[in-house]
Amino acid sequence: MKPFLCFSLVWIFFSCFPNATHAQTKKPNIVIIYVDDLGYGDLGVTGAKGVKTPNLDKMASKGLLFTDAHCPASTCTPSRFSLLTGNYAFRNNASILPGDAPALITPKIPTVANMLKRAGYQTGVIGKWHLGLGNGNIDWNGYINMGPKEIGFDYSFLIPATGDRVPTVYTENQRVVNLNPNDPIKVSYQSKVGNRPTGTENPELLKMKADLQHSNTIVNGVSRIGFMSGGETALWKDEDFPFVLTKKAKNYMIANKENPFFLYFAFQDIHVPRVPNPMFEGKSSMGPRGDAIAQMDWCTGELMKTLDSLGIAENTLIIFSSDNGPVLDDGYADKSVEMLGDHKPAGPFKGGKYSAFEGGTRVPTITYWPSKIKPGVSNALFSQVDLFHSLSELVGVKLNDNEAKDSFNALPVLLGERKKGGRKVMLEEAFTLALRSGDWKYIHPVSMATPTWLNDKKVESGLSKNVQLFNLKNDVEEKNNIAAQYPKKVKKMQALLENIKNK
Ligand code: NG6
Ligand code: CA
Numbered sequence: 001m002k003p004f005l006c007f008s009l010v011w012i013f014f015s016c017f018p019n020a021t022h023a024q025t026k027k028p029n030i031v032i033i034y035v036d037d038l039g040y041g042d043l044g045v046t047g048a049k050g051v052k053t054p055n056l057d058k059m060a061s062k063g064l065l066f067t068d069a070h071c072p073a074s075t076c077t078p079s080r081f082s083l084l085t086g087n088y089a090f091r092n093n094a095s096i097l098p099g100d101a102p103a104l105i106t107p108k109i110p111t112v113a114n115m116l117k118r119a120g121y122q123t124g125v126i127g128k129w130h131l132g133l134g135n136g137n138i139d140w141n142g143y144i145n146m147g148p149k150e151i152g153f154d155y156s157f158l159i160p161a162t163g164d165r166v167p168t169v170y171t172e173n174q175r176v177v178n179l180n181p182n183d184p185i186k187v188s189y190q191s192k193v194g195n196r197p198t199g200t201e202n203p204e205l206l207k208m209k210a211d212l213q214h215s216n217t218i219v220n221g222v223s224r225i226g227f228m229s230g231g232e233t234a235l236w237k238d239e240d241f242p243f244v245l246t247k248k249a250k251n252y253m254i255a256n257k258e259n260p261f262f263l264y265f266a267f268q269d270i271h272v273p274r275v276p277n278p279m280f281e282g283k284s285s286m287g288p289r290g291d292a293i294a295q296m297d298w299c300t301g302e303l304m305k306t307l308d309s310l311g312i313a314e315n316t317l318i319i320f321s322s323d324n325g326p327v328l329d330d331g332y333a334d335k336s337v338e339m340l341g342d343h344k345p346a347g348p349f350k351g352g353k354y355s356a357f358e359g360g361t362r363v364p365t366i367t368y369w370p371s372k373i374k375p376g377v378s379n380a381l382f383s384q385v386d387l388f389h390s391l392s393e394l395v396g397v398k399l400n401d402n403e404a405k406d407s408f409n410a411l412p413v414l415l416g417e418r419k420k421g422g423r424k425v426m427l428e429e430a431f432t433l434a435l436r437s438g439d440w441k442y443i444h445p446v447s448m449a450t451p452t453w454l455n456d457k458k459v460e461s462g463l464s465k466n467v468q469l470f471n472l473k474n475d476v477e478e479k480n481n482i483a484a485q486y487p488k489k490v491k492k493m494q495a496l497l498e499n500i501k502n503k
Contacts, residue, residue: 026260027119027120027121027260027395028260028315028316028317028369028372028394029253029256029260029261029262029263029307029312029315029316029317030116030121030260030261030262030263030316030317030319030391030394031262031263031265031303031307031316031317031318031319032083032262032263032265032318032319032321032387033265033267033300033303033318033319033320033321034080034083034127034264034265034266034267034321034322034323035267035269035270035296035320035321035322035323035364036076036128036162036266036267036268036269036270036271036322036323037076037270037271037322037323037324037325037326037327037330037353038270038293038296038322038326038363038364039322039325039326039345039346039347039352039359039363039364040325040345040346040348040349040359040362040363040364041326041343041344041345041346041347041348042270042293042326042345042364043056043057043060043293043297043364044056044057045057045060045061045065045364046065046347046364047344047347048293048343049341049342049343049344050284050285050286050290050339050340050341050342050343051283051284051285051286051290051291051293051294051343052283052284052294052297053293053294053297054297054301055297055298055300055301055304056297056300056320056364056366059300059304059318059366059368060366061375062368062370062375063318063366063367063368063369063373063375064366064367064368064373064374064375064376064377064378064414064415064416064419065365065366065376065377065378066364066365066366066367066377066378066379066380066382067377067378067379068362068379068380068381068382068422069321069362069378069380069381069382069383069384070361070362070363070381070382070383070384070426070428070436071083071321071322071323071324071361071363071383071384072088072089072361072383072384072385072427072428072429073089073324073360073361073428073429073430074324074325074351074352074353074354074355074356074360074361074428074429074430075095075096075323075324075353075354075430076096076128076130076162076271076323076324077089077094077095077096077097077104077130077131078090078094078095078096078429079324079384080130080131080266080323081094081104081105081131082384082385082429083112083323083384083385083387083388084105084111084112084113084131084151084264084388085105085109085110085111085112085388085404086110086112086385086386086387086388086389086403086404086405086406086407087109087385087404087405087406087407088385088406088427088429088500089429090429090433090501091406092104092109097130097131097132097161098161098165098189098225098226099160099161099165099166099167099187099189099225100138100187100188100189100226101132101133101161102132102134102135102136102138102146103131103132103133103134103135103146103147103150103151104131104132105131105132105151106146106150106151107150107151109151110400110402110403110404111151111152112152112262112387112388112391112404113125113148113151113152113153113262113264114151114152115152115391115392115397115399115403115404116152116391116395116397117152117154118397119260119395119396119397120259120260121259121260121261121262121395122154122155122256122259122260122261122262123152123153123154123155123261123262124153124154124155124156124157124252124256124261124262124263124264125148125153125155125156125157125158125263125264125265125266126155126156126157126158126245126248126249126252126263126264126265126266127157127158127159127245127264127265127266127267127268128158128159128161128162128163128266128267128268128271129147129148129156129159129160129161129266130160130161130162133146133147133160133171133174134146134147138187140167140176140179140184140185140187140231141176141179141181141184141185142175143174143175144171144174144175145174147171147174148174149173149174153264155173155252156171156172156173156174157170157171157172157173157245157248158170158171158172159236159241159268162225162268162271163238163241163268163271163272163273164214164222164224164225164271164272164273164331164332165224165225165226166187166216166217166219166224166225166226166227167185167187167228167231168219168220168224168228168235168236169185169231169234169235169236170234170236170244176231176234177234178233178234179231179233179234180231180232180233180234183230183231183232183233184230184231185228185229185230185231185234186228186229186230187226187227187228188226188227188228189225189226189227191227192216192217192227193227193228193229194217194227194228194229194230195229196217196219196228196229197217197218198215198216198217198218198223198227199214199215199216199218199223200212200215200216200223202218203215205218205221206218206221206222206223207220207221207222207275208222208273208332208333208334209332209333210222210223210273210331210332210333211331211332211456213225213331213453214272214273214331217229219235219236220235220236220238220239220275222238222273222332238268238273238275239275239276239277239278240277241268241269241277242269242276242277242279242280242295242296242298242299243277245265245267245268245299246299246302246303249263249265249303249306250302250303250306253303253306253307253310253312254306254310257310257311257312260395265303266323267296267299269292269293269296269299270289270292270293270296271330272330272331272332272334273332273334274288274289274291274292274332274334274336275288276288276291276294276295277295279295280292280294280298283295285339285341286336286339286340286341286343287334287335287336287338287339288334288335288336289328289334289336289339290339290343300320304318313370314370314371315371316369317367317368317369317372317373317394318366318367318368318369319365319366319367319387319414320364320365320366320367320368321363321364321365321366321384322363322364322365323363324353324354324360324361324363325345325346325349325351325352325353325355325359325360325361325362325363326345326346326352326353326359327345327352327353327354327457327459328340328345328457328458329456329457329458330353330457337458346358346359346362347359347362348476348477349362349476349477349478350460350462350477350478350479351459351460351462351478352460353459354430354431354454354457354459354461355430355459355460355461355462356428356430356431356432356433356434356443356461356462356463357443357460357462357478358441358472358476358478360428360430360462361428361429361430365382367414367415367416369415372415373415373416374416376416376419377419378413378416378419378420379419379420380410380413380418380419380420380421380422380423381422381423381426381436381438382410382413382414382422382423383410383423383426383427385406385407385427386407386408386409386410386423387407387414388403388404388407389404389407389408389409389410390407390408390409390410390411390413390414391411392404392409393409393411394411406427406500406503408423410422410423423436424437424438425437425496425500427497430461430462430463431446431448431461431463432444432445432446432462432463433497433501434462435493435496435497435500437492437493437496439471439472439473440469440470440472440489440493441469441470441471441472441478442467442468442469442490442493442494442497443462443464443467443468443469444467444494444497445464445465445466445467445468446463446464446465447465448463449463450463462478466481466483467483467490468481468483469481469482469483469486469489469490469493470482
């Protein structure tokens, strides 16, 4: 073909289809919306009784709703560790961290954020972190060296640990926001620092009573885990979380609308302390826990509206899920038990947060990408540990040998090209290890008895010194331990578990 003719054809093609190559070559934005402690049954679309979640119901009806998708563990830090690194938490002894713990993920450990940067993404994290910060002896009054930035996030705006742990301040790009240098922050998880009242000494100052562990420094009428002094101008107001975090996310999306971006948006909702904004008070019939669900739904709707208004919704993959199953009483007297009514936070499943039963890790999960994912329901077995590898396939990055060792490519499952099957074998981490293989569920025995604090929460922990085996096909509630009837199956599941451990 003559060069001129060739050029003309190309020109005609682009004039007729101005967006053709753009749409095909532009990498999709990726937004992970990660709720804290949201149970399988906590959304309208999954059977919620005392609260409405119109935005998420809409997302589910236009996207792909999963019935057997799991967070990697039944507590927060381990799940988040696995989500971001593609490795099981037990390999790093990751467990629930105090608020002054050093960074659990150091630059030696590859992250999904780093991987996406290789594909040209802008990367940001907004919301709850709870993966540790700093190098061990953290100073909250300067640049916090070792945090999201050092492991691949270009931008961060954080609740450093959890809502119930000090320090109760935000950090932006690893500096405390609004800190007055003349009023430095000091934090201790051992003993009282400064003069702020504590829940133990001044219970009359509290918005809601708390258990002993949550009865340290009072900030904003809520006693927390840990002691803190200073930082008066930087203290957060729990009621403002929905607006502060959503606004940061909006600004991030606006600033990056021309780039492909990755946003990991991690809610404080519906973790304790549940102090929703007055705008959401009474939105549910379940008290603060239900109102926090309504608040979370509203924020999700705002994020979706922003994507729409920026004209980038069509090219954005949203992955919505939770870091562990539900819990009612998690340390504060917020009426979550008393006002539950006939709502079932874990849906039909047994257990919840902290538990090795299905309710611990089977969480509401939706993928949404208007131009790519057809509406539907997926019954495939999926674990968030596979997000790392799956997203690398999506953006065309080849993983190095040291990257995301426990992560498999589940992209066809995420996009709904495959709606059955999924993971052949799937690990569930709790205070023991459990394993799914098809409908079979094995829970590894432990000598440790269920700790009192867990019994107090009325969580069915799944801990037992006996081997447990269930078949979810006819026993979704894990009621009948059939290990004794199926010794060969037990052996097989144990061998599969050993393989994972020794990998
Ligand atoms: C526990 C806290 C609980 C919650 C949890 C972390 C007790 C007595 N206290 O130590 O309130 O903060 O840690 O939750 O259980 S998570 O969702 O971040 O894992
Ligand atoms: Ca959690």
